Amino acid sequence: MAKGILRVKAKVSGGKTKVKLMAKHIMESGQRKDKKTGELIPARFLQELKIMHAGKEVFVANLGTAVSKNPYFAFNFAGGASGDELTMTWIENTGETATETAKVK
Amino acid sequence: MSINRRSVIKAIAASGALVGASVLVPRIAMAAWTQSAFKAEDQETAMQELLGGTAEESAEVTLKAPDIAENGAVVPVTVRSSLANVESMSVFVEHNPTPLVVEFIIPAGTDADVSTRLRMGKTSKVTAVVKAEGKLYSASKEVKVTIGGCGG
Numbered sequence: 001m002a003k004g005i006l007r008v009k010a011k012v013s014g015g016k017t018k019v020k021l022m023a024k025h026i027m028e029s030g031q032r033k034d035k036k037t038g039e040l041i042p043a044r045f046l047q048e049l050k051i052m053h054a055g056k057e058v059f060v061a062n063l064g065t066a067v068s069k070n071p072y073f074a075f076n077f078a079g080g081a082s083g084d085e086l087t088m089t090w091i092e093n094t095g096e097t098a099t100e101t102a103k104v105k
Numbered sequence: 106m107s108i109n110r111r112s113v114i115k116a117i118a119a120s121g122a123l124v125g126a127s128v129l130v131p132r133i134a135m136a137a138w139t140q141s142a143f144k145a146e147d148q149e150t151a152m153q154e155l156l157g158g159t160a161e162e163s164a165e166v167t168l169k170a171p172d173i174a175e176n177g178a179v180v181p182v183t184v185r186s187s188l189a190n191v192e193s194m195s196v197f198v199e200h201n202p203t204p205l206v207v208e209f210i211i212p213a214g215t216d217a218d219v220s221t222r223l224r225m226g227k228t229s230k231v232t233a234v235v236k237a238e239g240k241l242y243s244a245s246k247e248v249k250v251t252i253g254g255c256g257g
Contacts (some may be wrong), residue, residue, distance in 0.1 A: 016216070029224070031202060047138050059219075060210035064143045066201050066224045068179045074220040075209075091138075 006088055008102035010080070017080030019051070019059070022072045023090065029065035043094055046071060052087040053080055053104075068085055080104050119200075139192035145163065148197050148204040155195060155205060158228040160234045163188075163242035170246050177225040177250040182205055184209075184219055188237040195236075200229035225250045 009020045023046060030043025043065060051059040058077040084104040091097040142155035152159060169183040183196045194217065195208040206223045219233065225231075225248060232245040 024232060027224075056214075057210075057212045058215050060212070061221075062138050062143075062208040062210070064203060064205050064207060066198060066203065066206040068222040072220070072222045074183075076205050076218060077215040079214065079257075 004098070004100040006090070006100050006102070008086065008088070010086060010102060010104040012080055012082055012104060016076045016078055017053070017084075018074075018076045019086070020072075020074045021051075021088075022070055023049070024070055027063075027065065027067055027069045027071060031065070039075045043093060046090050047093045048089075048091040049073075052089075053084060055078065058086075107112060108189060111119065120197040134213065142205050142208075143203060145205065146203060148199050148232070151197060151203070151205040152195075155208060156193075156236060158241055159230075160241035160243035163235075163244065166233055166235045166242050166244040168231065168246050170248050172232050172247075173249045173251065175251050177227070177252055179222050180231075180234075180248060180250075181220065181222050182224050182231065184217075184233040184235070186217040186235045186237070186242070188217065188235060188242065191235055191237045192239075193236045194219060195234045196221070196223065197232045198225050199232065200231050201226050 005024045007022045011018050025046050026042055026044065028044040030040065032041050034041055045065050046063050049061045050057060059075050063072060082104055086102045086104065087099060089099045139155050145151035145154055165187045167185040172179065174180040182196060184196060191211045193208055193210050196206040197204045198206055207221060209219050211217055228249045230245050231248050232243055234241055234243045247256050
């Protein structure tokens with residue numbers, strides 16, 4: 001597996017798991033021009049992101065090109081315990097995809 | 106002889122099926138990315154394509170965004186809702202080339218409270234639409250942008 005692009009902080013507090021997540025990704029919108037050639041840079045962005053905890057979906061995002069570079073998401077879900085594993089799958093518009101994992105603190 | 110042709114073929118077929126299944130499962134399990142909605146160039150079409158209707162303003166949807174975004178490339182927003190059984194939350198920026206920014210699917214057990222950062226080309230109305238029990242509710246806010254985040 002390629003080196004992960006997701007940076008995750010997940011913490012348990014008050015029966016909930018709070019997740020902060022950032023993906024290292026350029027999120028090229030396909031509307032920017034190459035300054036030298038004047039040609040449009042092809043779009044390359046994260047299209048889908050899904051987080052699973054204990055075999056259950058806890059968060060799904062369908063992204064458009066207007067999500068900022070290095071997309072950031074914060075959300076909470078009920079349950080979860082320290083040491084649990086989050087499984088995160090992303091798909092790029094180019095079809096590239098990967099699954100990464102992170103531990104809940 | 107215990108290893109005959111038939112059992113070898115069976116074993117190969119079974120392992121092949123397993124590999125195939127493990128590759129295919131994540132793709133199928135992913136929620137569909139609504140191409141027509143993300144490509145739509147006006148907000149009404151995008152909303153119609155994604156959610157199949159128009160939303161009504163509701164005080165139970167909170168959209169937190171800055172009044173003035175100094176940098177349109179990174180505009181922090183938070184969408185919250187006190188409604189029960191929220192299914193999804195979406196964010197639209199009216200004057201962006203493609204208004205639909207992002208759609209969050211909120212499974213049961215996850216709070217209807219999500220923060221993210223978006224890009225804004227210019228000053229525009231930002232709208233959050235929450236789908237709860239099949240109905241659509243929204244909240245909007247005008248965000249001023251001093252430096253655009255699209256194109257360049």
